[in-house]
Amino acid sequence: MLDIKDLKAGYRGIQALKGVSLSVAEGEMVAIIGANGAGKSTLLNCLSAIVPAGSGRILFDGQDITGWSAHQVARAGLLQVPEGRQVLADMTVRENLQLGALARGPRAAFYELDKVLTLFPILAERMTQLAGTLSGGQQQMLAIGRALMGSPRVLLLDEPSLGLSPLLTQQVFQALTQLHSEGLTIVLVEQNAHRALASTQRAYVLERGAIVQQGPSKVLQNDPAIIEHYLGSGQG
Ligand SMILES: Nc1ncnc2c1ncn2[C@@H]1O[C@H](COP(=O)(O)OP(=O)(O)O)[C@@H](O)[C@H]1O
Ligand SMILES: [Mg+2]
Numbered sequence: 001m002l003d004i005k006d007l008k009a010g011y012r013g014i015q016a017l018k019g020v021s022l023s024v025a026e027g028e029m030v031a032i033i034g035a036n037g038a039g040k041s042t043l044l045n046c047l048s049a050i051v052p053a054g055s056g057r058i059l060f061d062g063q064d065i066t067g068w069s070a071h072q073v074a075r076a077g078l079l080q081v082p083e084g085r086q087v088l089a090d091m092t093v094r095e096n097l098q099l100g101a102l103a104r105g106p107r108a109a110f111y112e113l114d115k116v117l118t119l120f121p122i123l124a125e126r127m128t129q130l131a132g133t134l135s136g137g138q139q140q141m142l143a144i145g146r147a148l149m150g151s152p153r154v155l156l157l158d159e160p161s162l163g164l165s166p167l168l169t170q171q172v173f174q175a176l177t178q179l180h181s182e183g184l185t186i187v188l189v190e191q192n193a194h195r196a197l198a199s200t201q202r203a204y205v206l207e208r209g210a211i212v213q214q215g216p217s218k219v220l221q222n223d224p225a226i227i228e229h230y231l232g233s234g235q236g
Contacts, residue, residue: 001026001185002047002078002154007056009046016042018209019056024154024187029180031196031217032189033230034206040189041083043206044156047187048080049073061153075105077153081160085143089132093123096131096146103150111148119175120145137168144175154185161192173199193230197221205230 002024009017016039024030034040045051047058049070058066060078068076087096097113117124120141126134131142140160147155157176161169169192177199180186190196197203197217205213205226213220220226 001028001061002187003057003059004047005057005059007043007046007058008054009042009051010054011051016209017046017054020206020209020211021056022204022211022214024185026185027180027183028202029176029186029188029200031200031203032187032206033191033193033196033203035229036191037208038206039209040191040206041158042209044080044158044187044189047073047078047156050080074103074150075107077107077151078156079103079147079150079152079154080156081140081143081147081158083158083162085136085139087131087134087139087142087146089130091131092128093131093134093142094127096142097123097149100146100149103147107151110151113149116145116148119148119178135168137164137171140164140168140172141175144172148179152184154187155179156187156189158189159191160188161190161195169195193226197226197231 004020004022007017007020020043032040042051046053049068053066057064060076065073065076097116122138123141123145131139134142160172164172173195176186188196188200197220200217203217203220204211
């Protein structure tokens with residue numbers, strides 16, 4: 001579904017991705033874990049064309065989408081839930097969700113409003129509330145709901161647990177697990193390696209712009225180096 005080959009990208013003077021290759025099959029839920037500054041957001045932002053790829057190739061469902069605009073990529077069904085949620089604070093929950101549907105373009109809708117509201121019942125109660133007045137956890141649910149309204153073929157999530165209480169983190173991950181069980185392809189970027197490895201089948205470890213480890217999440221969970229660097233006490 002997603003095939004990334006030797007992707008390099010950066011910012012003025014900083015090479016944030018130093019040749020990343022990874023692939024995600026249809027229906028998989030894959031984690032990308034790594035410390036702050038490892039390049040996780042840059043990787044997702046390259047996929048959604050918010051940051052231009054310097055070199056390398058991004059194949060989406062067999063099609064080379066390298067160099068496509070963010071709009072084109074979203075229309076094709078590669079949709080990101082950005083870090084920090086970025087809901088439109090001065091618009092209502094309903095309006096945020098309606099805007100999400102625009103990304104779908106002419107593709108068939110497989111996540112209608114009622115399905116999103118069944119997944120996140122709290123949003124149904126808050127439809128007329130301004131998004132900026134929601135709690136962080138509710139905003140995260142809205143951000144995911146908004147992306148679902150665009151009927152993603154692959155859902156990219158950047159640190160969905162960031163700043164959330166353990167209870168809300170659990171609720172968000174439950175929703176993601178349910179979406180995956182319904183067949184959605186999910187790429188999850190997380191500093192919270194505990195959660196990410198517990199909820200995915202396969203994972204990649206990104207360090208300073210390079211993939212240094214990959215494998216089944218269960219195997220990585222028991223890898224001494226991963227435990228030492230990512231699963232030690234106080235890591236989530
Ligand atoms: N907009 C930007 N301008 C300049 N440097 C950036 C920008 N965004 C990220 N970086 C740098 O790129 C590297 C990777 O950052 P990022 O992709 O945000 O990592 P992560 O999401 O894993 O924390 C870091 O060194 C960071 O400081
Ligand atoms: Mg980040």
